[in-house]
Amino acid sequence: MTMSPPEAGPQDERDAMAMDYVLGTTTIFERRAAEARLAKDEDFRAAVAQWQAVLSPLDEDTAPVAPPPRLWAAIAAQVQPAPPLAMAAKTVAAPENAVPWRVLGIGGAVLVAAAVAALLL
Amino acid sequence: MVPPAANANPVPSAGAAELSRLLARVAQGDAAAFQEFYDRTSAKLFGIVLRILTERHEAEDVLQEVYVSVWRKAASFDPARASPITWVATIARNRAIDRLRSRPVRPHVPVENAFDLADDGPAPDAGLVASQDARRLQAALDTLEPRHAAAIRACYFEGATYEELALREAVPVGTLKSWVRRGLMRLRGQLEATQA
Numbered sequence: 001m002t003m004s005p006p007e008a009g010p011q012d013e014r015d016a017m018a019m020d021y022v023l024g025t026t027t028i029f030e031r032r033a034a035e036a037r038l039a040k041d042e043d044f045r046a047a048v049a050q051w052q053a054v055l056s057p058l059d060e061d062t063a064p065v066a067p068p069p070r071l072w073a074a075i076a077a078q079v080q081p082a083p084p085l086a087m088a089a090k091t092v093a094a095p096e097n098a099v100p101w102r103v104l105g106i107g108g109a110v111l112v113a114a115a116v117a118a119l120l121l
Numbered sequence: 122m123v124p125p126a127a128n129a130n131p132v133p134s135a136g137a138a139e140l141s142r143l144l145a146r147v148a149q150g151d152a153a154a155f156q157e158f159y160d161r162t163s164a165k166l167f168g169i170v171l172r173i174l175t176e177r178h179e180a181e182d183v184l185q186e187v188y189v190s191v192w193r194k195a196a197s198f199d200p201a202r203a204s205p206i207t208w209v210a211t212i213a214r215n216r217a218i219d220r221l222r223s224r225p226v227r228p229h230v231p232v233e234n235a236f237d238l239a240d241d242g243p244a245p246d247a248g249l250v251a252s253q254d255a256r257r258l259q260a261a262l263d264t265l266e267p268r269h270a271a272a273i274r275a276c277y278f279e280g281a282t283y284e285e286l287a288l289r290e291a292v293p294v295g296t297l298k299s300w301v302r303r304g305l306m307r308l309r310g311q312l313e314a315t316q317a
Contacts, residue, residue, distance in 0.1 A: 064164035
């Protein structure tokens, strides 16, 4: 069970929850509860940010591993049909913005069609 | 080696500033910036996700989710609150741990390691030059009981739960929890002290 020193107050509870969440030891239900709290509790957000700042340098201890090239293709395919709505509107007005999409192998016409479709939704 | 005397405040590295600029462009829907951001960060994030999930196929799947999420959420990145690499690494860890927790059974811990909570230590080829933050954190970890430091690292790197680690270490869950939590409080205290 929870190890709480006798003097544990709401602040300790918050800190422990933030610590467990950042460390990643919690169950899926506790994780969802922490995320819900993140959305509405500013003190909890600050506690989480603080633990992230403490622990994130550990990420440097993990050796990088190059993902297979097919992964980028899969990601690009997934984000292409759904550019953010605001951008889609701009793209219709200024077709030169469509150029970067050609880098990903998609034609401007397809993009404009997607943008129009997005606007209609 | 002489530590920099006057420059006590952490200054965002050139890499971080560049990644922040790329994210700002990604938030505008700039696909070329998104690809460059991917090229610069994906090996690091794949390493993190793979370490948690160990299974390659699953790790690839999660990495894909992470970048789709970066594309959608780039506008919510605030360089004043976190470094861009911490921001994406957090997204990656969270996704990987969610995936780990959603597994019906967990093939993560090989049986022969079940009673041995060895601290696997920093990966030998992890980074050629550890940042100052990483060195300070490592120094603080080194002052903890080795078993406690190892428990903290196992939670962070493998996404292990208190219950799993307690089983591995053959101690009550409460004991394991208190190792980790007290250890973290000490770490934080030491980091605050060395920062002052």
